[in-house]
Amino acid sequence: MSSVSDVFQGIGAIAQGFGVTLNALFQKPLTVQYPEEPVAVYPRFRARHELRRYENGLERCIGCMLCEAACPTGAIHVEAAENDPANPVSPGERYASVYEVNLMRCVFCGDCETACPVEAIVLGHDFELAVSSRDGFLLKKEALLNPKVPNVIVRAE
Amino acid sequence: MDWINLVIIPAIKSIILVIVLLTGFAYLTWFERKLIGRFQQRIGPNRAWKFGLGHPIADALKMIFKEETVPSYTDKILFVLGPALAIAPALLIFAVIPVGPSITLFGKEIPLVVSNVNIGILWVLAVTGIGTYGVILGGWASNNKYSLLGALRTSSQMLSYELPMGILLIAILLVYGTLNLNQIVTPIVPVPWYLRAWLLLAFPVFFITMLAETSRKPFDFPETENELVAGFQTEYGSIKFALYYMTEYLHILGACGVAVTLFFGGWRGPFVDQVPILGPAYFVAKVLALIFLFIWVSASVPRPRYDQLLKFCWTFLFPLSLVYMAITAVAVVLL
Numbered sequence: 381m382s383s384v385s386d387v388f389q390g391i392g393a394i395a396q397g398f399g400v401t402l403n404a405l406f407q408k409p410l411t412v413q414y415p416e417e418p419v420a421v422y423p424r425f426r427a428r429h430e431l432r433r434y435e436n437g438l439e440r441c442i443g444c445m446l447c448e449a450a451c452p453t454g455a456i457h458v459e460a461a462e463n464d465p466a467n468p469v470s471p472g473e474r475y476a477s478v479y480e481v482n483l484m485r486c487v488f489c490g491d492c493e494t495a496c497p498v499e500a501i502v503l504g505h506d507f508e509l510a511v512s513s514r515d516g517f518l519l520k521k522e523a524l525l526n527p528k529v530p531n532v533i534v535r536a537e
Numbered sequence: 538m539d540w541i542n543l544v545i546i547p548a549i550k551s552i553i554l555v556i557v558l559l560t561g562f563a564y565l566t567w568f569e570r571k572l573i574g575r576f577q578q579r580i581g582p583n584r585a586w587k588f589g590l591g592h593p594i595a596d597a598l599k600m601i602f603k604e605e606t607v608p609s610y611t612d613k614i615l616f617v618l619g620p621a622l623a624i625a626p627a628l629l630i631f632a633v634i635p636v637g638p639s640i641t642l643f644g645k646e647i648p649l650v651v652s653n654v655n656i657g658i659l660w661v662l663a664v665t666g667i668g669t670y671g672v673i674l675g676g677w678a679s680n681n682k683y684s685l686l687g688a689l690r691t692s693s694q695m696l697s698y699e700l701p702m703g704i705l706l707i708a709i710l711l712v713y714g715t716l717n718l719n720q721i722v723t724p725i726v727p728v729p730w731y732l733r734a735w736l737l738l739a740f741p742v743f744f745i746t747m748l749a750e751t752s753r754k755p756f757d758f759p760e761t762e763n764e765l766v767a768g769f770q771t772e773y774g775s776i777k778f779a780l781y782y783m784t785e786y787l788h789i790l791g792a793c794g795v796a797v798t799l800f801f802g803g804w805r806g807p808f809v810d811q812v813p814i815l816g817p818a819y820f821v822a823k824v825l826a827l828i829f830l831f832i833w834v835s836a837s838v839p840r841p842r843y844d845q846l847l848k849f850c851w852t853f854l855f856p857l858s859l860v861y862m863a864i865t866a867v868a869v870v871l872l
Contacts, residue, residue: 394837397837401833401836402833407578408578409574409575410579411578
């Protein structure tokens with residue numbers, strides 16, 4: 381048999397629990413209506429790769445292949461070519477004629493970002509990576525240069 | 538034979554009651570999911586139609602069109618009989634609960650209760666007792682260990698908690714002096730206010746036994762999903778599962794209806810004498826308030842262990858209700 385004080389303590393504890401849930405009832409729900417509303421991500425959130433350009437339209441990538449060397453899973457494949465001086469693709473001597481990222485191998489570690497000397501490859505905020513065929517996971521240079529605007533808002537770090 | 542008074546009017550009332558109960562059940566699931574969501578700081582269902590009001594309809598359609606399976610090596614007759622035997626008594630509970638005063642329609646005075654019987658409370662107890670068989674038969678016929686364990690738990694839980702509930706009911710009946718639920722709502726000899734207040738004191742204990750009798754959280758031992766998969770309904774799918782689901786919610790509705798009638802004056806409220814149609818509105822409002830309490834409990838309290846459940850009943854609730862009954866008996870005689 382439990383003592384009377386135990387009973388009252390138990391009732392008090394349960395009442396406290398009821399208070400917690402009642403308090404939650406009057407709070408604003410934390411749900412994000414995701415496809416309609418953007419998701420809040422941190423500034424350093426790492427998702428789909430992007431290749432960036434300079435403001436004058438030239439590609440930043442100079443085809444140095446450091447990202448390919450830095451990649452721990454071998455997800456990046458770069459082939460470099462000489463720039464035509466009259467009509468250059470990038471400001472350097474060379475540019476990437478082929479730049480492919482295999483998203484099935486990528487672990488989103490960000491080492492390519494760190495390795496890049498010209499800050500050409502970055503991991504963006506677009507996390508909607510689902511595709512309906514395996515070919516869709518292989519990002520070609522065209523897709524990397526023209527990323528879609530991600531459905532996110534960047535929150536304070 | 539008076540066909541109109543004995544057959545047609547009760548039949549119409551029953552049909553209306555069944556329709557109201559079944560749609561009420563469907564939107565009770567919506568109400569619960571929405572409210573549980575808010576308790577957990579979520580929004581709850583909101584995809585189908587406005588405020589997610591289409592979800593119950595979508596659920597019903599999905600349940601109906603699911604494949605019906607009967608596992609091999611089961612008792613087929615009992616397997617099908619289980620859900621049927623569970624839902625019929627759950628619907629029958631409401632036959633004796635008055636939902637409003639008499640109203641006059643087409644020059645006829647119609648009491649808003651399907652059958653005004655003298656043994657109202659006994660009817661409720663008897664019918665819910667039969668309802669337990671549906672669960673036990675279903676669990677037994679499923680030929681599944683989890684189902685059997687769930688069914689066994691149901692039987693011992695129901696038996697244990699019917700004791701304190703029954704004893705509290707004796708105390709309540711001592712105060713009202715009748716078993717007829719209509720007379721409990723509108724007593725011939727008015728019940729003094731101090732006895733009413735004393736009755737309200739018993740409500741928390743009665744509410745706990747209600748939770749156990751309807752096997753709601755935190756006493757949902759027949760289906761403890763983290764121990765027994767889904768308990769007695771593990772092997773049930775399609776509409777048979779839906780029938781068990783319906784039973785659970787109809788039991789909640791029935792229990793709330795009985796509790797409102799016993800403790801909170803049933804359909805009575807201000808201005809009911811002038812506008813009789815307000816009676817059902819008050820009744821529904823009171824039942825909804827109690828259902829809110831049910832959902833609040835299920836959002837707040839974790840499930841105890843099975844032995845704790847029975848120990849709590851036999852060493853705490855049972856003596857408490859006995860003491861309460863003894864005091865009530867003395868008070869009714871002396872005051």
